Amino acid sequence: RNLKRQMACRSDIDRFNGPFLGVFESLIPSEEEKVKQKQLLTVLEKLVSKEWPDARLYLYGSCANSFGFSKSDIDVCLAIENGNIDKREVLLKLADMLQLDNLQNVQAIIHARVPIVKLMDPVTGISCDICVNNLLAVVNTKLLRDYAQIDVRLRQLAFIVKHWAKSRGVNVTYQGTLSSYAYVLMCIHFLQQRRPAILPCLQRMRTTCFATVDHVECSYFDQVEKLWNFGERNGESVARLVWAFFHYWAYCHDYANDVISVRMGGTLSKRAKDWTRRVGNDRHLICIEDPFEVSHDLGRVVDKYSIRVLREEFERAAEIMQNDPYPFVTLFELY
Ligand code: GTP
Ligand code: MG
Known part of the structure; x- marks a missing residue:
């Protein structure tokens, strides 16, 4: 039904670029916040080294991937070499230590898919x-x-998309x-598809960084400083990219047949991945x-009800980007 509705972008789209960049800038964490995050990590490192001298702490998630908003929580991974540890035991021990160290709201959630300890400093x-x-x-x-x-x-577009999704x-x-x-x-996938491309496919380039993690081989080209002018030939504004992003997910993506793949820098077919039918709880919608x-399909959480919600939201966003006089406001109206 949707493929018919492909349309040309409104002619005045670029005048919304300033306001969209304003939204992006209002969400960026301050330097002061970054300093506080590092401080907390140092506190945790000291504590952890008492019990596990060889362990390391890594920041991951939005506080380290550069897509984090101001005032967001931080995600930390405790890496312990010993292959035979029981994660749940480690977390319970850690929770006790954190409590004794006066960290607040300490809570071990050990039955989740990814068991964690939560705390507030x-x-x-x-x-x-x-x-x-x-x-x-x-x-x-x-x-x-x-x-x-x-x-x-990429950072600007992703901040706007995340802010839209949260709102x-x-x-x-x-x-x-x-x-x-x-x-x-x-x-990322969307910017790899622009013509000229705004992002390359790092996993199809020469390997400069390599790790085997949990039996998964992870390799790609990570000398990204050499690619600083990669997207230069494409002059599209962020407002235009936001328009095109929602237009793609509302009207152009082939939900029935396609898988988006950052690894391949394009789309794959569901058939090739054998993602054509429901297996357990993975519906691949x-x-x-x-x-x-x-x-691993990151869309596995989507069910037959939420796919409708999602697609209606993509269509609403596409419609606003096409017609609304204040898209940089209406897009983020609370549901
Ligand atoms: P916000 O907290 O919403 O700002 O975003 P976030 O970037 O922290 O994302 P999220 O909380 O969704 O996930 C945190 C991190 O966990 C991600 O950056 C990934 O590194 C990892 N992660 C989340 N979901 C998955 C998943 O399904 N598979 C894998 N392999 N990693 C995941
Ligand atoms: Mg997070």
């Missing part, structure tokens, strides 16, 4: 989730950060909508391949 006011040995998340965090360094428009209530995985990580991958765990 009363000195900086920052909340934090700590997981154990989730090193794939550390590696995909670096991939996202590396992509963000190639062209500023519209479609960034809640337990309700069947998509994670922030999935939205950023959608933005919108397919976003994880760049490293390629059997």
